Amino acid sequence: MAKIALITGATAGIGEACAHTFAREGYNLILTGRRMQRLERLAEVLNDKYNIDVAISCFDIRSKAQVIENLEGLPAEWKQVDVLVNNAGLSQGLDPIDKGDYDDWETMIDTNVKGLLYVSRVVSNWMIDNGFGHIINLGSIAGKEVYPNGNVYCATKHAVDALSKGMRLDLLSHGIKVTAIHPGAVETEFSEVRFKGDKDRAKKVYDGFEPLVAQDIADTIWFVASRPAHVNINDILIMPTAQASATNIFRQ
Structure with missing residues (x-):
């Protein structure tokens, strides 16, 4: 019987790369996101390329009601989830605290913290009933340190770090x-979303050095998910070679 991975925010970036990686390894997938056309296209590609089963669910993880309705509405056989990848997350704006946008704050807190909690609340209970499971949360260097104008985004990723430690104890x-x-x-x-579609500004974030790409993170996630049953990797901080801290990047 094939294992099942549930991946949030699967329509692009790390989530999409994780979908391909787990599909390649024979997992059936539950993919969630807010863009139905992308979910449908990805499901078709994965099914054709890897001959796996894919269930898609289009909803906004900021909505507790949508999370519960869509996840609990899945057939029983799809609730045998082996791996949950809490990937959905974002940053909005890059402003000092005194000039921060209230809506940006709400979006980051509701997505990065509350959305992760809503999904984890549902799926952790499935895992308890099943007697197995692995929850993998996507944090950030911003959850390990803070940087100028990153205030609320950093706070949400510090919350992810703390929640991961709390989940480890509770489960x-x-x-x-x-x-x-x-x-x-x-x-x-990520940067394009942070700067609200300003592609030129987003591109400059990565000028002069080689950043990580989505597949680098998907490979890391697969590594931790594929360890033997007696091995749990609690925490990984992964950086480009050119980056030593959130703000210390060697650019050529």
Whole structure:
């Protein structure tokens, strides 16, 4: 019987790369995101290329009601989830605290913290009932340190770091693994979303050095997910060679 991975934010970047990686390894997939056409196209590609089953669910993880309705509405056989990749997350704006946009704050907190909690609340109970499971949370270097104008985004990723540690403790007696992956600079849609579609400004973030790419993180996630049952990798901080901290990047 094929294993099942549930990946949030699967329509682009790290989530999409994870979908290909787990499909290549024979996992059936539950893919969630807010862009139905991308989910449908990705599901078709994965099914054709890897001959796996794919269930797609289009909803906004910021909505508790949508999360519960869509996930609990899955057939029972799809609730035998082996791996949950809490990938969905974003940053909005890059402003000092006194000039921060209230809507940006709400979006980051609702997506990065509350959305992760809503999904984890549902799926962790499936895993407890099943007697197995592995939750992998996507954090950030921003969850390990702070940088100028990153205030609220950094706070949300610090929350992901803390929640991952808390989950590890709370789910220990159920034999459920918990891992946090904290990337540095990864060239995906991240900066474009942060700067609200300003592609030129987003591109400059990665000028002069070689950043990580989505597949680098997907490979790391697969590594931790594929360890033997007695091995849990709690925490990984992964950076480009050219980056030593959130703000210390060697550019040529």
